[in-house]
Amino acid sequence: xRCHELKRRAEREFGPSCIVARSACxxxxxxxxxxxxxxxxxxxxxxIAPLGRIVGAKYVIARPSELIVxxxxxxxxxxxxxxxxxxxxNRDEAIAVVRALAAAGAAFVARGAGxxxxxxxxxxxxxxxxxxxxxxxxxxxxxxRTATVEPGVVxxxxxxxxxxxxxxYAPDPSSQTACTIGGNVAENAGGPHCLKYGVTLxxxxxxxxxxxxxxxxxxxxxxDDEVGIDLLGTFVGSEGCFGIAVDVTVKLTQNPARICTMxxxxxxxxxxxxxxSAIIAAGIVPAALELIDAGTIAAVExxxxxxxxxxxVAAALIIEVDGPLAGxxxxxxxxxxxxxxxxxxxxxxxxxxxxxARLWQGRKKAFGAMGRVAPNLCVQDAVVPRxxxxxxxxxxxxxxxxxxLHVCNVFHAGDGNLHPNIPYNADDADESERVHxxxxxxxxxxxxxxxxLTGEHGVGLDKLKYMDQLFxxxxxxxxxxxxxxxxxxxxxxxxxxxxxxxxxxxxAASGVNA
Numbered sequence: 050x051r052c053h054e055l056k057r058r059a060e061r062e063f064g065p066s067c068i069v070a071r072s073a074c075x076x077x078x079x080x081x082x083x084x085x086x087x088x089x090x091x092x093x094x095x096x097i098a099p100l101g102r103i104v105g106a107k108y109v110i111a112r113p114s115e116l117i118v119x120x121x122x123x124x125x126x127x128x129x130x131x132x133x134x135x136x137x138x139n140r141d142e143a144i145a146v147v148r149a150l151a152a153a154g155a156a157f158v159a160r161g162a163g164x165x166x167x168x169x170x171x172x173x174x175x176x177x178x179x180x181x182x183x184x185x186x187x188x189x190x191x192x193x194r195t196a197t198v199e200p201g202v203v204x205x206x207x208x209x210x211x212x213x214x215x216x217x218y219a220p221d222p223s224s225q226t227a228c229t230i231g232g233n234v235a236e237n238a239g240g241p242h243c244l245k246y247g248v249t250l251x252x253x254x255x256x257x258x259x260x261x262x263x264x265x266x267x268x269x270x271x272x273d274d275e276v277g278i279d280l281l282g283t284f285v286g287s288e289g290c291f292g293i294a295v296d297v298t299v300k301l302t303q304n305p306a307r308i309c310t311m312x313x314x315x316x317x318x319x320x321x322x323x324x325x326s327a328i329i330a331a332g333i334v335p336a337a338l339e340l341i342d343a344g345t346i347a348a349v350e351x352x353x354x355x356x357x358x359x360x361x362v363a364a365a366l367i368i369e370v371d372g373p374l375a376g377x378x379x380x381x382x383x384x385x386x387x388x389x390x391x392x393x394x395x396x397x398x399x400x401x402x403x404x405x406a407r408l409w410q411g412r413k414k415a416f417g418a419m420g421r422v423a424p425n426l427c428v429q430d431a432v433v434p435r436x437x438x439x440x441x442x443x444x445x446x447x448x449x450x451x452x453x454l455h456v457c458n459v460f461h462a463g464d465g466n467l468h469p470n471i472p473y474n475a476d477d478a479d480e481s482e483r484v485h486x487x488x489x490x491x492x493x494x495x496x497x498x499x500x501x502l503t504g505e506h507g508v509g510l511d512k513l514k515y516m517d518q519l520f521x522x523x524x525x526x527x528x529x530x531x532x533x534x535x536x537x538x539x540x541x542x543x544x545x546x547x548x549x550x551x552x553x554x555x556x557a558a559s560g561v562n563a
Contacts, residue, residue, distance in 0.1 A: 157178050161201060180293070203228070220242070254300055311398050319442075335370050345418075345457045431469075434465055452486055
């Protein structure tokens with residue numbers, strides 16, 4: 050068998066880290082008539098054995114055929130193959146894995162469920178540390194209203210575990226039935242109910258982390274009388290660039306005495322946007338305030354997630370108010386009046402818990418419903434001031450029309466966190482290019498309107514190229530220096546979040562005038 054055939058088979062079987070020695074493939078010239086029997090000599094990735102001793106050989110994956118499923122996250126536009134995947138089962142194994150990687154000088158990225166939408170957990174030729182086996186709920190303290198969990202605990206499972214105590218975990222990303230607490234911490238995830246209850250940062254009490262060099266630290270939320278840097282607050286939202294959380298303690302929230310979920314439909318998107326600002330201006334803080342446009346409604350109602358949304362409207366709002374029994378009816382009446390004044394055709398209140406669940410199902414499964422529209426989906430995550438919602442949505446529609454794309458909107462309207470959805474076919478090179486161009490224009494638009502690049506999905510790979518549109522080289526350099534305080538070797542999730550080539554330090558070293 051020829052050498053190149055051996056090499057191709059070896060790489061297919063064991064990955065590009067496997068090398069076939071060529072010397073064993075050459076027949077002897079002294080005896081040309083002797084039958085040649087090739088010998089395959091394989092040099093396997095040197096990390097496989099030491100990592101296998103820590104977690105067990107079956108939890109170290111190096112074959113390309115098995116790594117395919119880890120090549121992208123919830124944003125399918127990026128594909129990066131890991132060097133290998135190692136999956137620790139508990140805190141001690143996770144710490145030992147990071148220390149082994151530090152000893153080898155190997156770069157790594159942590160991954161939970163892979164539901165992220167920025168390419169943040171992709172591993173381009175580096176080690177992926179999978180935390181999906183670390184799914185133990187260590188303790189629930191009913192009196193303190195806290196829970197301590199491993200990073201692989203699924204978000205919704207924590208709320209289920211807290212339910213017998215009349216408690217729940219408030220941050221509720223749309224992917225909460227799959228996403229993990231560790232991933233939520235990395236991205237500072239939010240969800241529909243963060244409008245009233247806050248994002249992940251507002252709910253993390255403490256975390257045990259292992260730094261990229263293997264050092265273990267306990268980070269705790271500062272007390273009111275403490276001064277100094279909030280290291281825990283710095284770690285939350287660091288997108289895996291500062292290390293790995295091996296356990297997290299979070300606040301649990303008492304279930305409200307009453308919840309009222311409302312659906313208001315509008316014949317114009319402007320009317321729905323006007324109602325959003327008017328509700329907040331009236332001093333009402335809903336638990337959630339979501340906008341769904343006609344394109345999204347059509348996709349949802351044609352799917353298995355149909356929620357009974359009217360399909361002949363331009364937009365609908367899901368408004369949820371909760372709290373004590375006394376006074377809630379006043380809020381419901383006020384929201385009804387405001388929506389009708391803004392042009393709502395109908396406003397209805399969910400009849401019972403099943404009806405409420407159905408309304409929320411359509412919203413939370415909207416991304417999945419887009420699969421009926423096209424095989425691929427690009428989801429953006431900009432934030433704009435609430436008062437700019439109407440003009441920004443009009444401009445986004447114009448951008449989509451100009452690039453011959455169907456842009457759908459479903460987002461957290463209460464805090465202006467937009468999620469333009471662009472269904473497309475990735476096999477169509479022209480359409481894919483138009484999607485990229487449209488995204489560039491949408492992000493530039495949101496920045497120009499006083500917004501920012503991401504509300505909850507993170508920067509990752511997807512937003513990297515936009516960072517210098519929002520931040521100066523000095524600001525980016527400060528981010529680099531903060532990162533270096535946690536990871537001076539830059540081995541944790543390298544090439545993400547901060548575009549190093551745009552930092553003033555890099556520009557100066559390159560002789561570029563910043």
